Amino acid sequence: MLRRFGPLAALAAIGLTACGGSETGAVAPDTSTAHGSSPLVVIDNARVFDGERDLGTVALVIRDGRIERIEDAGSDALPGDAERIDYSGRHIIPGLVNAHAHVGNTEGTEHGDRFYTRDIVVRDLRQFQAYGVTTLVSLGMNGAAFTDIRSEVAGDPELGAQLFGAGAGVGTPDGAPPAANMGLTRDPVARPTDADSAREAVRMQAEAGVDVIKLWVDDMGGQAPAMTPEVYRAAIEEAHRHERLVAAHIHDLAPAGDLVASGVDIIAHGVRDQPVDAALAAAMRDAGTGYIATLQIDEANYIYAEHPEWLDTPFLRNALPAAVVSQWSDADWRATKLADPATQRARDAVAMNLRNLGTLREAGVAIGFGTDAGALPHRVAGFAEHRELELMLQAGYTPQQALTVATRDSARLLKLDDRGLLQPGRRADFVVLSADPLADIRNTRSIEAVWQAGRQVAGPVAEYAVD
Ligand SMILES: [Zn+2]
Structure with a gap:
C-alpha cells in the first residue's frame, strides 16, 4: 500500500525554496543574528546521529536548506566559501x-x-x-x-x-x-x-x-x-x-x-x-x-x-x-x-x-x-x-x-521522504545538544540550538520563554 499526503511534497519544496532565497524571489526575514542565512553552510566537528547510525564526528555541508554531503570533520574537501559553524563537543540529532x-x-x-x-x-x-x-x-x-x-x-x-x-x-x-x-x-x-x-x-x-x-x-x-x-x-x-x-x-x-x-x-x-x-x-x-x-x-x-x-x-x-x-x-x-x-x-x-x-x-x-x-x-x-x-x-x-x-x-x-534522516539530499532539520543522547536519553533536553531547512531557528532551550 502506497498512500501519500496530497500537498505535502509541494509544501516542503516551498519551504526550502524560500529558505534558499533567490529562485522564487521570496523575501527571507532578517536573519542577521542567526546562523545559516547564507545558502552554503558547513556544520563542523559535531558528533552526529543521523537517525539510524552514530556517524562519529563529521562535517555536514548544507546547501539551500538541504544536506549536500557529509565529510570528515575538518576535511580539506570542505568548501572554503561557506559559512562555517564549529560545533566541537556538541551532539546533533535529526529534528x-x-x-x-x-x-x-x-x-x-x-x-x-x-x-x-x-x-x-x-x-x-x-x-x-x-x-x-x-x-x-x-x-x-x-x-x-x-x-x-x-x-x-x-x-x-x-x-x-x-x-x-x-x-x-x-x-x-x-x-x-x-x-x-x-x-x-x-x-x-x-x-x-x-x-x-x-x-x-x-x-x-x-x-x-x-x-x-x-x-x-x-x-x-x-x-x-x-x-x-x-x-x-x-x-x-x-x-x-x-x-x-x-x-x-x-x-x-x-x-x-x-x-x-x-x-x-x-x-x-x-x-x-x-x-x-x-x-x-x-x-x-x-x-x-x-x-x-x-x-x-x-x-x-x-x-x-x-x-x-x-x-x-x-x-x-x-x-x-x-x-x-x-x-x-x-x-x-x-x-x-x-x-x-x-x-x-x-x-x-x-x-x-x-x-x-x-x-x-x-x-x-x-x-x-x-x-x-x-x-x-x-x-x-x-x-x-x-x-x-x-x-x-x-x-x-x-x-x-x-x-x-x-x-x-x-x-x-508520514511518507515524508525528505526528512527524518541527516543524509545527503534531505532537509537540514536538526537539533544541537551539549550532551550525548545515545548515552542518556535525558540528554535530548540539553538543546543549544535548533536548525530547520538549513538555518538556525532557535537557540538554547534554557533561554526559551512562552510568549
Ligand atoms: Zn489528538
Missing part, C-alpha cells in the same frame, strides 16, 4: 517528527476552538521548534485558518515547526471528540451518520487541502456512541481515493482489528484497555499499519501533581504559561488531582500502553512518534516529546532506538 500533536487549542489553563488563531498556532509551533520538534502533524480540531498558516510557516522556517495536519477531523454525533470537554463552542468537527455523509465529509476536507484524514473511533468507556464500521470504512475508502492517509484515534482494543482490516494507515493512540493480541500485531505488520502510542497522554493527567519539583527545572518551566505554573504550584490542586479515581485509571492506562507498545514493536509493527501535546494545557508542547522519549525506554527501547522512531520512522510513517 523530531511529531506525527500526533495539536496547535491553537490552548491559552493558559484554558482550551477550546476559540484559540485557533494564526498567532496562537504560530506561538505553539515556535515552542515545539524550540524544543527540537521541526515537523509536526496537527491531528484534528484545526480551524479554518489551517491551510493559510501551513503555507505561511512552510515559507518561513523561523515561524516554527513545519506544520502538516488534518483539518477539523471526522467524529461521531454526540460522541468523540466530545464537543463540551474539548471546548468546541463552534464545533468544527464533521460528524457523519452514514456512509454517504462520511464520504462527503472526507471529500470536503480533502478538497480544502488537509494532509491527512483524522477519525475518532472511541465510545469513551461506553459513555457515548462510537463511529460505526459503515462510517469509518466509507471514510477510509474516500480518503484513499483522494490520496490521503487516514489516522484513527482509538483508546480500546475493540475497534483496532476492523480498522486495520478496513485499511486505516495509522492507529494514532496506544491501546490502553487490554493487551493487544498476536492477530492484531500480525495484521498491522502485514498491512504496514503505523502505530503511535502517545505514552505521555495519560501520564500528563497526574505526573505534574506527583512531581511538583519538576517545576523547578527550566526545561519544564520555560514551556509553561504563568497561569499553569500557578495552578500546578497549588498544594490543593495537587491533592485533588492525586485523590481523583481517574488518576489511578490513568496510571493503569500508561502501564497497558507501555506493555502494548513493547508487544507491537517486537512483532515488527511500524511505530511512529507522537504525544497529543497541545490538545490540552497539561499536554505540554515541547516537554511532552522529551518525556515520551524517556517513557519509550520503559517499553524496551534503547536511547538510539527511541530516537530512530522519533525521526526516521515517524517521517517514514
Whole structure:
C-alpha cells in the first residue's frame, strides 16, 4: 500500500525554496543574528546521529536548506566559501517528527476552538521548534485558518515547526471528540451518520487541502456512541481515493482489528484497555499499519501533581504559561488531582500502553512518534516529546532506538521522504545538544540550538520563554 499526503511534497519544496532565497524571489526575514542565512553552510566537528547510525564526528555541508554531503570533520574537501559553524563537543540529532500533536487549542489553563488563531498556532509551533520538534502533524480540531498558516510557516522556517495536519477531523454525533470537554463552542468537527455523509465529509476536507484524514473511533468507556464500521470504512475508502492517509484515534482494543482490516494507515493512540493480541500485531505488520502510542497522554493527567519539583527545572518551566505554573504550584490542586479515581485509571492506562507498545514493536509493527501535546494545557508542547522519549525506554527501547522512531520512522510513517534522516539530499532539520543522547536519553533536553531547512531557528532551550 502506497498512500501519500496530497500537498505535502509541494509544501516542503516551498519551504526550502524560500529558505534558499533567490529562485522564487521570496523575501527571507532578517536573519542577521542567526546562523545559516547564507545558502552554503558547513556544520563542523559535531558528533552526529543521523537517525539510524552514530556517524562519529563529521562535517555536514548544507546547501539551500538541504544536506549536500557529509565529510570528515575538518576535511580539506570542505568548501572554503561557506559559512562555517564549529560545533566541537556538541551532539546533533535529526529534528523530531511529531506525527500526533495539536496547535491553537490552548491559552493558559484554558482550551477550546476559540484559540485557533494564526498567532496562537504560530506561538505553539515556535515552542515545539524550540524544543527540537521541526515537523509536526496537527491531528484534528484545526480551524479554518489551517491551510493559510501551513503555507505561511512552510515559507518561513523561523515561524516554527513545519506544520502538516488534518483539518477539523471526522467524529461521531454526540460522541468523540466530545464537543463540551474539548471546548468546541463552534464545533468544527464533521460528524457523519452514514456512509454517504462520511464520504462527503472526507471529500470536503480533502478538497480544502488537509494532509491527512483524522477519525475518532472511541465510545469513551461506553459513555457515548462510537463511529460505526459503515462510517469509518466509507471514510477510509474516500480518503484513499483522494490520496490521503487516514489516522484513527482509538483508546480500546475493540475497534483496532476492523480498522486495520478496513485499511486505516495509522492507529494514532496506544491501546490502553487490554493487551493487544498476536492477530492484531500480525495484521498491522502485514498491512504496514503505523502505530503511535502517545505514552505521555495519560501520564500528563497526574505526573505534574506527583512531581511538583519538576517545576523547578527550566526545561519544564520555560514551556509553561504563568497561569499553569500557578495552578500546578497549588498544594490543593495537587491533592485533588492525586485523590481523583481517574488518576489511578490513568496510571493503569500508561502501564497497558507501555506493555502494548513493547508487544507491537517486537512483532515488527511500524511505530511512529507522537504525544497529543497541545490538545490540552497539561499536554505540554515541547516537554511532552522529551518525556515520551524517556517513557519509550520503559517499553524496551534503547536511547538510539527511541530516537530512530522519533525521526526516521515517524517521517517514514508520514511518507515524508525528505526528512527524518541527516543524509545527503534531505532537509537540514536538526537539533544541537551539549550532551550525548545515545548515552542518556535525558540528554535530548540539553538543546543549544535548533536548525530547520538549513538555518538556525532557535537557540538554547534554557533561554526559551512562552510568549
Ligand atoms: Zn489528538
